[in-house]
Amino acid sequence: MTTYTISEINTILKGELIGNTTEKITGPEQLQSAKSNHISFIGSQKYLKYWADSKACAVVVNDNIKIEPSDNRAIIKVKNADLAMAKILELFNPPPPVFDTDIHPTTVIHDTAKIGSGCKIGPNCYVGKDVELGNNVILYPNVCVFDETIIGDNTVIWSGTVIRERCIIGSHCIFHTNVSIGADGFGYRPSDDGRGLVKIPQIGNVIIGHYVEIGANSCVDRAKFSSTIVGDGCKIDNLVQIAHNSIMGRSCIMAGHSGLAGSVTLGDGVIIGGSASIKDHTTIHSGATVGAGSGVVGDVEAGKTVLGYPAQDARDMLKQWVAMRQFMKKQ
Amino acid sequence: MTTYTISEINTILKGELIGNTTEKITGPEQLQSAKSNHISFIGSQKYLKYWADSKACAVVVNDNIKIEPSDNRAIIKVKNADLAMAKILELFNPPPPVFDTDIHPTTVIHDTAKIGSGCKIGPNCYVGKDVELGNNVILYPNVCVFDETIIGDNTVIWSGTVIRERCIIGSHCIFHTNVSIGADGFGYRPSDDGRGLVKIPQIGNVIIGHYVEIGANSCVDRAKFSSTIVGDGCKIDNLVQIAHNSIMGRSCIMAGHSGLAGSVTLGDGVIIGGSASIKDHTTIHSGATVGAGSGVVGDVEAGKTVLGYPAQDARDMLKQWVAMRQFMKKQ
Amino acid sequence: MTTYTISEINTILKGELIGNTTEKITGPEQLQSAKSNHISFIGSQKYLKYWADSKACAVVVNDNIKIEPSDNRAIIKVKNADLAMAKILELFNPPPPVFDTDIHPTTVIHDTAKIGSGCKIGPNCYVGKDVELGNNVILYPNVCVFDETIIGDNTVIWSGTVIRERCIIGSHCIFHTNVSIGADGFGYRPSDDGRGLVKIPQIGNVIIGHYVEIGANSCVDRAKFSSTIVGDGCKIDNLVQIAHNSIMGRSCIMAGHSGLAGSVTLGDGVIIGGSASIKDHTTIHSGATVGAGSGVVGDVEAGKTVLGYPAQDARDMLKQWVAMRQFMKKQ
Numbered sequence: 001m002t003t004y005t006i007s008e009i010n011t012i013l014k015g016e017l018i019g020n021t022t023e024k025i026t027g028p029e030q031l032q033s034a035k036s037n038h039i040s041f042i043g044s045q046k047y048l049k050y051w052a053d054s055k056a057c058a059v060v061v062n063d064n065i066k067i068e069p070s071d072n073r074a075i076i077k078v079k080n081a082d083l084a085m086a087k088i089l090e091l092f093n094p095p096p097p098v099f100d101t102d103i104h105p106t107t108v109i110h111d112t113a114k115i116g117s118g119c120k121i122g123p124n125c126y127v128g129k130d131v132e133l134g135n136n137v138i139l140y141p142n143v144c145v146f147d148e149t150i151i152g153d154n155t156v157i158w159s160g161t162v163i164r165e166r167c168i169i170g171s172h173c174i175f176h177t178n179v180s181i182g183a184d185g186f187g188y189r190p191s192d193d194g195r196g197l198v199k200i201p202q203i204g205n206v207i208i209g210h211y212v213e214i215g216a217n218s219c220v221d222r223a224k225f226s227s228t229i230v231g232d233g234c235k236i237d238n239l240v241q242i243a244h245n246s247i248m249g250r251s252c253i254m255a256g257h258s259g260l261a262g263s264v265t266l267g268d269g270v271i272i273g274g275s276a277s278i279k280d281h282t283t284i285h286s287g288a289t290v291g292a293g294s295g296v297v298g299d300v301e302a303g304k305t306v307l308g309y310p311a312q313d314a315r316d317m318l319k320q321w322v323a324m325r326q327f328m329k330k331q
Numbered sequence: 332m333t334t335y336t337i338s339e340i341n342t343i344l345k346g347e348l349i350g351n352t353t354e355k356i357t358g359p360e361q362l363q364s365a366k367s368n369h370i371s372f373i374g375s376q377k378y379l380k381y382w383a384d385s386k387a388c389a390v391v392v393n394d395n396i397k398i399e400p401s402d403n404r405a406i407i408k409v410k411n412a413d414l415a416m417a418k419i420l421e422l423f424n425p426p427p428p429v430f431d432t433d434i435h436p437t438t439v440i441h442d443t444a445k446i447g448s449g450c451k452i453g454p455n456c457y458v459g460k461d462v463e464l465g466n467n468v469i470l471y472p473n474v475c476v477f478d479e480t481i482i483g484d485n486t487v488i489w490s491g492t493v494i495r496e497r498c499i500i501g502s503h504c505i506f507h508t509n510v511s512i513g514a515d516g517f518g519y520r521p522s523d524d525g526r527g528l529v530k531i532p533q534i535g536n537v538i539i540g541h542y543v544e545i546g547a548n549s550c551v552d553r554a555k556f557s558s559t560i561v562g563d564g565c566k567i568d569n570l571v572q573i574a575h576n577s578i579m580g581r582s583c584i585m586a587g588h589s590g591l592a593g594s595v596t597l598g599d600g601v602i603i604g605g606s607a608s609i610k611d612h613t614t615i616h617s618g619a620t621v622g623a624g625s626g627v628v629g630d631v632e633a634g635k636t637v638l639g640y641p642a643q644d645a646r647d648m649l650k651q652w653v654a655m656r657q658f659m660k661k662q
Numbered sequence: 663m664t665t666y667t668i669s670e671i672n673t674i675l676k677g678e679l680i681g682n683t684t685e686k687i688t689g690p691e692q693l694q695s696a697k698s699n700h701i702s703f704i705g706s707q708k709y710l711k712y713w714a715d716s717k718a719c720a721v722v723v724n725d726n727i728k729i730e731p732s733d734n735r736a737i738i739k740v741k742n743a744d745l746a747m748a749k750i751l752e753l754f755n756p757p758p759p760v761f762d763t764d765i766h767p768t769t770v771i772h773d774t775a776k777i778g779s780g781c782k783i784g785p786n787c788y789v790g791k792d793v794e795l796g797n798n799v800i801l802y803p804n805v806c807v808f809d810e811t812i813i814g815d816n817t818v819i820w821s822g823t824v825i826r827e828r829c830i831i832g833s834h835c836i837f838h839t840n841v842s843i844g845a846d847g848f849g850y851r852p853s854d855d856g857r858g859l860v861k862i863p864q865i866g867n868v869i870i871g872h873y874v875e876i877g878a879n880s881c882v883d884r885a886k887f888s889s890t891i892v893g894d895g896c897k898i899d900n901l902v903q904i905a906h907n908s909i910m911g912r913s914c915i916m917a918g919h920s921g922l923a924g925s926v927t928l929g930d931g932v933i934i935g936g937s938a939s940i941k942d943h944t945t946i947h948s949g950a951t952v953g954a955g956s957g958v959v960g961d962v963e964a965g966k967t968v969l970g971y972p973a974q975d976a977r978d979m980l981k982q983w984v985a986m987r988q989f990m991k992k993q
Contacts, residue, residue, distance in 0.1 A: 216842035511878035
């Protein structure tokens with residue numbers, strides 16, 4: 001097990017070390033459940049009360065927090081405890097699950113597929129005709145990648161994920177478990193007798209940029225024609241729906257249960273809160289934020305924050321909610 | 332690669348061909364990303380501006396749109412550009428992923444299962460005891476079908492989908508990736524000491540009609556007893572929840588993230604918008620529409636459109652939203 | 663097929679038997695679709711009308727319902743028809759899908775994994791390094807359990823479910839199809855140049871108690887550090903999102919499409935309605951109820967019921983909704 005001394009950690013964090021501890025630190029833990037070889041964090045005054053009774057031998061705190069070290073327990077003051085925590089998590093990040101063989105004999109790979117160097121493919125995967133995997137791609141057990149799909153270098157695909165045919169996935173991506181990429185978009189037309197629905201073929205694909213992360217059980221549908229596009233650096237949480245022909249710019253964030261209906265356009269750096277939904281054919285311009293639980297029914301200007309259902313300017317919506325409560329109290 | 336001339340396409344669309352192009356058309360593409368061998372579409376005046384600079388050699392437009400052909404670029408005018416697009420997508424629909432063997436040797440099929448003629452079953456599937464597959468059923472890799480389930484002719488099941496025991500699936504259905512059919516309904520009773528919850532066995536099944544499409548990562552739970560039923564021609568998007576003992580009529584549409592709580596009844600042709608939820612034991616009568624994001628807490632009359640949370644008549648709800656904004660401006 | 667006489671069933675229910683039937687009862691069915699060897703239920707006056715035309719040979723009713731037996735058709739009066747139904751479902755619960763072999767030869771189990779006695783593992787599963795399965799654990803086909811994860815006795819995991827490394831799962835749990843346990847929490851920090859997002863390693867795990875049920879396609883993310891915790895007896899429906907570092911007490915209920923953002927704390931016996939969302943870092947104290955479709959943005963007191971978006975006291979919210987409609991009618 002990797003351990004660090006408090007001064008080794010402080011060297012990395014470039015903080016101010018107050019007090020000392022001789023413990024060999026084995027990892028981070030919350031104040032209440034920490035043991036004596038754990039380091040913990042206090043980012044806000046309200047968690048300060050747990051320090052006295054905690055067994056943690058060290059704590060990283062924001063430099064505006066008033067706190068004293070004690071016997072064999074040290075404090076590291078930093079400008080940003082959250083950033084320091086991220087660095088400590090990188091230090092203690094355990095290795096990923098092992099592969100005993102690079103390409104497991106139970107996996108089925110089509111003769112025509114091209115597999116880059118350093119790839120690891122677990123048991124019971126399927127890699128279809130003319131698929132191209134770059135170098136160092138990891139497919140955990142039970143992943144399916146269909147015909148002619150291309151996956152870039154160093155991308156990691158977790159178990160249960162399915163990537164349909166003719167999609168293009170960038171490098172350094174992470175797709176978590178049970179993700180669905182490239183399923184048919186949801187499109188029908190009335191049948192000729194007007195009494196039913198006929199499927200419109202969805203002949204496009206999905207293009208996903210580099211450094212994209214997609215959460216467990218999320219879905220990105222293939223385009224009706226042309227492409228559904230997720231830009232470089234986008235981060236998508238669990239159970240998110242991205243419908244056909246939507247286009248996301250760079251470094252957008254979509255939180256859990258949020259969704260884009262068809263042909264939505266997001267600029268760069270757009271943030272979509274949890275459970276928020278965006279109507280089809282709308283545009284959310286760069287730097288805009290959609291609050292959790294909102295329903296957006298029209299275009300949103302760059303940099304604006306919207307909230308509510310139907311979504312409007314967040315400050316107006318908050319005022320409206322307050323006014324409603326006031327008004328009701330008078331009834 | 333299949334190509335068509337502009338006059339071959341016009342023959343199929345039965346439109347009015349204006350101008351001409353000698354290009355061999357390889358497929359549809361959006362105006363802005365089209366190359367010279369692509370055909371594109373203009374369904375609304377607002378996209379007309381992209382025509383001049385597009386490289387597309389042809390465009391299909393609604394006949395009320397004013398547009399001129401140019402050098403080696405043709406126009407086809409039609410009554411309904413969306414319908415024409417659907418026909419063109421059918422023309423250029425590429426073949427589905429290949430199967431090198433009809434039934435892959437890595438798949439596990441119980442001795443008692445009956446497999447119709449023309450079935451294709453990919454690697455690493457599981458087909459349980461007494462399962463019956465009709466003719467021409469396709470199971471892509473990593474599909475599981477449990478004991479005594481029956482699947483009709485020409486139904487296609489994509490990877491990661493699981494169909495539990497004793498379900499009945501119609502013909503010509505499409506289930507996309509990671510769908511869950513027949514998981515236990517969500518039912519508990521208080522334990523005898525009143526301090527916990529005891530599972531109520533869910534001994535019913537799921538019955539799904541013909542020509543039903545179910546989107547990626549959607550769920551249809553088995554009934555407590557009797558059946559959860561999805562009628563012929565229903566189209567269900569991604570991440571949709573259909574709880575135990577719900578009954579859907581014919582040709583209903585449920586958009587992404589929508590859900591039916593237990594024992595909901597939908598008539599025929601009901602449309603449920605994205606992220607809308609329907610309370611348990613309610614009935615939405617035929618032809619009714621539930622707006623996106625709505626929460627329905629009571630029965631909805633045939634043909635009515637409801638909106639909001641709690642959902643009410645859509646016109647009333649829209650008026651209420653407008654009035655609220657007016658009222659707030661005066662505060 | 664198991665059958666029971668009406669008096670055998672009445673002995674179990676300890677009800678009042680009125681009239682008699684000589685039918686051998688094969689199972690429960692709804693009044694409208696029942697055949698002559700079915701028993702049915704009437705819990706409320708409004709379903710009484712279906713009795714006369716039903717072919718069911720017997721019906722279990724709440725003792726306040728006025729109903730007469732008829733020729734070879736019996737009635738059992740009980741205090742609680744729902745509870746009686748649960749007991750009857752237990753009587754007729756069919757056996758689960760068969761395993762022809764205890765551990766299927768196509769499944770891949772790491773040499774170091776410890777498998778308890780009586781375990782059954784279906785085809786095409788993956789069990790990683792140092793995994794420990796207790797006694798009588800069932801893994802249906804296509805389940806993946808990653809390195810160092812521990813699963814307690816008698817737990818059942820359905821197909822398509824993935825449990826990531828270093829998680830701890832209790833005994834007597836049921837995880838339905840396509841569940842994702844232990845995917846990375848959703849955490850990023852701004853890149854040093856401020857123009858992108860850098861992944862924060864998620865080095866914690868998931869701890870799930872005993873008698874927990876998790877619905878199809880639901881997700882429980884691993885903690886950033888420390889653990890995401892689901893307490894004993896919690897019941898989680900389909901398509902539910904539980905984000906990193908959330909902590910649930912005992913016997914909580916989360917209905918379909920509901921979600922906990924990061925670091926949410928639930929007390930014991932909390933009920934979260936369908937599609938409800940809880941903001942990160944909030945606490946819902948024991949015995950509180952969150953209505954369906956609500957968005958909770960602040961702590962909720964023990965025993966309180968909240969509703970709406972943003973959620974407030976349910977009675978206040980209901981009054982507000984009524985008042986709004988009244989107000990609008992006057993406009």
